[in-house]
Amino acid sequence: MHPQTFGVLELFVKPERYVIPLYQRRYIWTQGRQWQPLWDDIRTKVEEVREKTAQGKQIRPHFLGAIVVAKRQTSGSDLDIYDVVDGQQRLTTFQVFLLAFRDRVKGLDRSVHQRVRAHTRNGNEDLEVRPHEQYKVWPTRFDQPLFTEIWGHSDPDALVQAVQAEQQQHRPVGNIKAAYAFFSTQLAAWLAQDEQHAAALLDTLKQYLQVVRIDLHPEDDPQVIFETLNARGEALQAADLIRNFIFQHAEQQHLDVESLFQQYWAAFDIDRSFWRELVSRGRVRRDQLTWFLTYFLTVQHGREISEGNIFDEFKTWWRGVMNLTVEARLAELKRFADAYLQLNQAAVDTRLGILRVRLDALDTTTLTPVLLYLLTESLPAAELDQILLNLESYLVRRYTAGLTSKNNNQRFLQLLTRLKERQRSEEALSEGALSAAFVRRFLSEARGDSVRWPDDAEFRTHLLNDATYKTLSPRGAVLLLEAAEARLHSDRQELLRFAGTSSVEHVMPRRWEKHWAPPTPDAGTDPAMLAARRDTVLHNLGNLTLVTQKLNASLSNKSFLEKKPHLTKQTLRMLNAYFQDRSTWDEAAIRERAERLADALLQTWPAPIAQGTALPEPIVPDPAVSSDAEKQFDHWLKAPSGYFQVEELEKEGIQGVQFIHRSWSRSWKLVVFRSEEDGEERLTFEVRNDFGVSDPFYARSQAVFARLKEPLELSFGEQLSEVGNGYRIRLDPDLSASELQGVFDRVCVLFIPAVEREITTSLALQAPSALTEVMQRAWPLLPEGWTFLMRDLEPGRKGQQLRIGHASWPTTLYLTYRIVQRQDGRLSVGVQDDTGKAFFLKAALQARWPELVEVVRQAFPGVEEKVGSGISQFVDVMLPLGAGSAEAAETLQALIAATQPLLEQIVAP
Template structure:
């Protein structure tokens, strides 16, 4: 490893090209986070030069370079940027901006001071002049806009080349996703033009001071690797402990730096197998609790837990990944690593999307309301197993039953990470089958992990306060939607498949605010304050009068399953607090759900009907979320 301190001019003056490896992340520096501070540093050095004082160097940090073997005399010397691509790319944008500023201020003669640091010469000896003429070649995600930007000869031409980024008045659009190269050139060139035109000195003096500040006063530590140096180890040392890179950046670099050692064509592997992971779907951040990570990190986290059969520390994801792929004999080759991630990615995408008819997509759709991401490693392990879809479906049905029954029975989900990881370990030892899964779930005991029995579940469906109560709106809507499907399967309906019901309201047939239009069975009307008083008496443990018992009985029935249904929003709002017969007339006109059709034939709705419907839906729930022995 060789280290030397170089000015910007020394870095770029030779006939060479700095290449950002294709698998590294795109350019991410911005005006707010880096450019503004760097501009201040440059103009400060330029001002010192104008005062006649020699400024002290300003260090931009280090760049780590890996020289590539040159095949023959043709072409330019190539160096891969192992670390420091953001700095070197920014410097190219700054030099290009100086060139634009010189042209805008009538100082084109000074271009030759910066042009040798922007372009390689003698195109006749280049293998590919369209690429090799640039001093820096970015990753493929940045190449198109990089080329356009550096080919621009005048600031005004930026408006033509990137017309979508500008308003009719020629200003950069706000709240618009601009190419980073355009934003950089627009920011730096605009400020450089102002600097050159500032009063106190001639345009020529200002421009020369600016050029010298960039070319001579900005310095970097250039570290060139030698044959025995491990580029990945150095990359990890520089970046692995910082917050700048995601774990997936380190993992991607690890895979492709190792591909060469495995005798694998890294570019082909990237293009054919890894490139989909660069899509916005996988780079988009997803929040779980207080943690916000790219979706690809969550995939790798779940994959490692499924493969290693243990909890994986998300904060040490890269180390956990490297530990997994290097341990064992033989270790995982680069192509095997990417193949593994692709195999899990296909299942993971269907799991969290919940679309389609595959077993894991159906599982994802059914559990989406319950926010049980701790089940993902187990779900993925089952999905990639060499078993039939029917077997997977049976296993997933048991898992859904386990989650739904516990929610309806008011049991905590806080121990699910341990429960599902223990199941993963058990299945990894015994083999993945519905018999082993069911046996494991049935063996769980204690409030934190047991699978509720039929009698407990039916009792909860019949009498427990579910909404509001044990279930939030998402869970309650999901439960009613699945019950609608079960009811359709029990009759000869014209539409056996349940449509999307997510836009429907959860309705209390007997409304929560029942006091005005729903007298008690003895004909008495009750006020809100009367009902509140009953609640306080119950809390105090005092004895209720007969009428207060009727009020309490009704209050308890309101939130039970038998009193809940799904309705069109407008129908629900129009008849929300009115008497049952008016609500029934609305149902006759507007509903086609099996949840509601039987209500059309009823003349009244009270606690007795609520209980009967609770029992009906409870038995449907037993079929829907069955518990095998």
């Protein structure tokens, strides 16, 4: 980088052009936050210059910020062009200010006008330029029409009046045009105060209002500079950073940026389009583009994405698919964007549209990542509709039963992971990888109030007995009533009729005491008890119906005979046609109608597979491992493990196993055991931190466990509790072997990398090297579950490589990725298999190793490659001489992304 200091005028002295790349965001500076403070600074500095010049005192320049530019290669006849990497808002404002100054000084000082005009255009009688080269600053395509308008107009008063008229009518005015009007108005009044102001302003702009221009060298990375500086000025949104990142990348590869932008991104930047619409999700309000990027990245990474991490997570995804071209990656983004549009704009008479309406009523978006994934997988329409219906039923039944929704997000992330694994495995057998049968089975298998799918008996009980209007709120009551209306009209679930905005009417009014006859007493029945019984059914589903808001207000507390004609006039609603044959309305009638509506809703939303019913066979059965927990413990005791030595837990009243890491202190351990609690046998999993307070590693261990709390809670919800210095996960005693293994694997994926990172970071500080620098850069890029192995950094250990293993693979210490520093100083990144002949996966690894090598060759075309063979087999990608830690870290990320799917097929049980 080469920094230079310029006066504002000096920036525009030479016949050269500052071009804002098309993928930069448009001009967004405003009066309150930028224009007014800038004008105050300019005016104050002019007054200081005049005063100190008269007194002969020294004048210190005032700094107005910095811009970063990169010179573009041009042909011999073209003017020099500088792409503005950062500071485009500031630079554009300077030029707009000079245009306003040019126009306002025109009739006041001919000499100043000519000098200012020379700084707003290229070309004169000595230098002829082409029309498009006249502009000193060339904004993005969105701002070019407004900029050319203010650049070329001849009547500043007319332009200012037009802007003010549009603003008074609350019509949108482009910020560039509004900036010109603001500065033009301020300058007109200020210049009229003193005829010396014009010359003083010109002198101040030339010498005393200064800007640092940073010129990048060809080897500088514009994107890195941009990201480092983006916090200055108006904060950039995640979409702005992503757009810049993508198209900087495209420019570096000399691609047709304009074509790529128009085809894959331009729609996102259109004002007042769907993508710019602000939408609230709970208490958070974002535009649709930001919501979409969040959901898209959730699908790609299989975990929750926060708004603050969108850009970093996007870069991780982008670099993880480096085997795809830039256009292929953009096409993938657009494919999911089209699915997001399809979801949000589906007609309400389609299965997808019905689901969207009902999700809005439930005020939930936790299902969105799953829906995006399903919509991009080209499923048969009938199969997709059935999946959507099962998902809807799961949510509505839980909602109606009053079950918590706080674990829905994690449950659907688990479903998303399972669907993606099945799709990759290509072992869908006859039912298909993404089948409705599989989704129904997955949802039905869940046990416990936090995740279960209510059956018909439970669902009916709540429909018949709950005070629906209160427990579900009016919006929930509308959801159920509209669904019943659709079912009563037709047995076709896709038929959903809406007759305008619906309002919930209590047929028997809430204030029945003053307007309706009291309940008919039975012999010996207390009237107060009868009144209380009536109160309990007022808000029940059977007493609720849908009417227009206008009719609802007019019906109010009228008697049933007065209400009946108004209700039955709405015979298009089957809900209200019901009242034609009723002459009275009491508790018995409410119960009878509730039964009818419950029947309709039970048909609307299918039930889970009943407990005790034989579930369809899993897609990947595992007959070798018993579902009995005792045999699973025995399996662990005998099975080889890369990370752990496994010991039987010997404690009175407890049967279990404990896993002790081969390299860590025994104070870190994982334990799973069976015990009896309140007469019920339970399975419990514990992550223990048994360091004593006096141990030197105690504080750091506590920090590791503190960081583990949130991801463990997201994975296990109400099953998780804190115990001592660790965490306990209480499990269903009837978990199958594969489910129990799944819990173990999930804990390993969270726990092992956290501890390994703490240890390796500590060891790297003790002995920094080129490899430890790579490690520090690579940590944020590693996909979930991958971790550097601390034993490679242990004191006294010789070697020039760092290995990276997966926390849940049984081959962790033998099948690894590696980063090697070669004797010639070069770095290489590769995959190696050091398993012995007797290892149970060795035959599979050897058989598929050629396939793995081919995957690497396809992912890294043109990169020098070194392939080994034999018992210890490896394939390394050799980086060029001089390649540093950043290149090695990104190559590792890309290599994992390319080869992990194949390796998982080999190591999966």
